[in-house]
Amino acid sequence: MPAIPAPSPEHVRSEGEARARVREILAEAAATLLGPQPGRGGFRQTRPGRDRSSGGSWQGLRTMIHVSGLLVAELPAGRENLEQRARDLDGPLAALGFHRLPEPTASSLLQVRWRCVDGELFELLGGSRLGLRVISAEFLPTTRETLSSTSPITPPARPLR
Numbered sequence: 001m002p003a004i005p006a007p008s009p010e011h012v013r014s015e016g017e018a019r020a021r022v023r024e025i026l027a028e029a030a031a032t033l034l035g036p037q038p039g040r041g042g043f044r045q046t047r048p049g050r051d052r053s054s055g056g057s058w059q060g061l062r063t064m065i066h067v068s069g070l071l072v073a074e075l076p077a078g079r080e081n082l083e084q085r086a087r088d089l090d091g092p093l094a095a096l097g098f099h100r101l102p103e104p105t106a107s108s109l110l111q112v113r114w115r116c117v118d119g120e121l122f123e124l125l126g127g128s129r130l131g132l133r134v135i136s137a138e139f140l141p142t143t144r145e146t147l148s149s150t151s152p153i154t155p156p157a158r159p160l161r
Contacts, residue, residue: 012058015051015066018139022049022068025096025122025134030071032092033085033130043071043132054138063138075130079110082126086112089124098122 013021030043047070054063075081090100098114110126119137124130 012063013137013139015064015139015142018066018136021118021120022066022134022136025093025120026068026071026132028092028096029089029122029124029132030073032089033073033075033132043073045069046072046131051141056138058138058140061140064141065138066136068132068134068136070125071132072129077110077126077128077130079126082110082112082124082130085130086124089114093122 034042049067049069051064051066054065056063075085077085086100093100093114097116097118098120099116101113101115104111104113112124114122116122116137121135123133123135125133
């Protein structure tokens with residue numbers, strides 16, 4: 001797993017803020033890649049999202065990161081297709097504060113990655129299917145918020161009454 005940069009000393013997001021941001025990034029990427037063509041299949045979640053220790057802390061409190069569920073679509077995802085899809089995402093991800101990272105040199109996995117100045121990491125994964133994943137910036141875990149899935153294909157949770 002790639003290293004996540006240290007959070008800004010002024011502010012660390014709450015768990016709800018981190019999850020909402022992950023959902024926003026995935027929704028934008030999925031909409032960009034699927035485009036206005038209704039004949040294309042959509043994305044589905046193949047692995048659940050999970051929270052993990054970030055290995056860091058903020059003002060003495062342990063911080064976490066959220067690894068989104070892996071969203072996949074039955075879209076061509078070979079090397080050439082992946083590069084075209086990455087170019088399609090460059091603009092929308094730049095608008096969200098991301099910049100593309102250099103290709104990893106020692107990876108057999110087809111992937112393109114972007115990093116946001118806020119700390120999020122977006123991954124576009126290739127192979128037999130096209131995959132999307134986001135690793136959040138560090139956040140402070142909470143239990144008082146209504147937490148929902150970060151997948152844009154799952155409806156948001158409704159607060160309990």
